[in-house]
Structures are given as structure tokens and as C-alpha cells.
Amino acid sequence: QVQLVESGGGSVQAGGSLRLSCAASGYTYSSNCMGWFRQAPGKEREGVAAIYTRSDNTYYADSVKGRFTISRQGKSMMYLQMNSLEPEDTAIYYCAARDRYGGSWSQERTYNYWGQGTQVTVSS
Numbered sequence: 001q002v003q004l005v006e007s008g009g010g011s012v013q014a015g016g017s018l019r020l021s022c023a024a025s026g027y028t029y030s031s032n033c034m035g036w037f038r039q040a041p042g043k044e045r046e047g048v049a050a051i052y053t054r055s056d057n058t059y060y061a062d063s064v065k066g067r068f069t070i071s072r073q074g075k076s077m078m079y080l081q082m083n084s085l086e087p088e089d090t091a092i093y094y095c096a097a098r099d100r101y102g103g104s105w106s107q108e109r110t111y112n113y114w115g116q117g118t119q120v121t122v123s124s
Contacts, residue, residue, distance in 0.1 A: 004101030005095075005115055006022050007092060008021045010041055010119075011018075011121040013124075014086055016122070017042065017083045019081050020120075021078070022078040023077060024075060028075040030099040031075050032100070033050055033076050033105060034050065034062040034072045037096055045094070047061055047106030048064055048070075049068055051072055052105070053072070053075055058070050081088065082120070087123065089120060089122050090120060090121050092118065093119075093120050094114055094115055098110055099117075100113040
């Protein structure tokens with residue numbers, strides 16, 4: 001079993017920056033993909049970014065390309081650097097991981113480990 005815990009959320013002014021962290025514990029050896037999802041009030045959860053642990057290939061939602069950067073340290077720590085934040089980025093951000101292949105990086109149902117979420121609020 002893998003446990004994930006997010007941290008680093010908060011409130012910032014538009015144009016500001018935040019860095020989210022995700023600490024993974026348990027048996028993480030088999031994890032092949034780690035990612036970030038977010039859910040705004042009244043909206044469905046959507047993929048933000050992901051990183052494949054074998055290739056280090058990264059993927060981003062169109063809405064955050066050029067502003068967000070995903071990175072990792074082994075399989076025990078993952079980060080999401082968020083720059084030039086916009087009010088539309090306001091959401092609960094979730095750390096996620098999966099140990100099986102199939103589907104797009106952004107398909108929520110393919111991830112089998114989830115953190116509790118951390119709130120990000122951006123004011124204009």
C-alpha cells in the first residue's frame with residue numbers, strides 16, 4: 001500500500017507562486033506514474049500534470065503549460081511548482097499515483113492512490 005500526503009497550499013495574489021509537495025510512503029517501488037489533479041467547487045476533478053517514473057516524461061494540461069512544473073525525487077517525493085497563478089487555478093489539489101498502465105495520464109480512474117488534498121486559493 002502507498003500513502004500520499006500533500007502540503008504547501010495556501011492563499012496568494014494573482015501572479016504569485018506556490019510550491020506543492022507530495023510525500024509518499026509505503027511500498028512505492030511499483031509506482032510508474034505520479035501526478036497532480038485539482039477540483040474546483042462545482043467542477044469535476046481534472047488532471048493538472050503528471051510524471052512517468054521510468055522515463056521522467058512530463059505532461060501538462062493546456063491551461064497550465066508554461067506556468068507549472070512537475071518534478072520528483074525518486075518515488076518518495078513529488079513537487080508542483082506553480083508560477084503566474086490565476087484565479088482560475090483556485091481548487092483543491094490532489095497528489096495521485098498508479099502502479100499499472102493504461103489510458104491517458106489525465107484519466108482519474110487509472111490512479112489507485114490518492115492524497116487528502118490541499119487548498120489553493122488565488123485572488124485577483
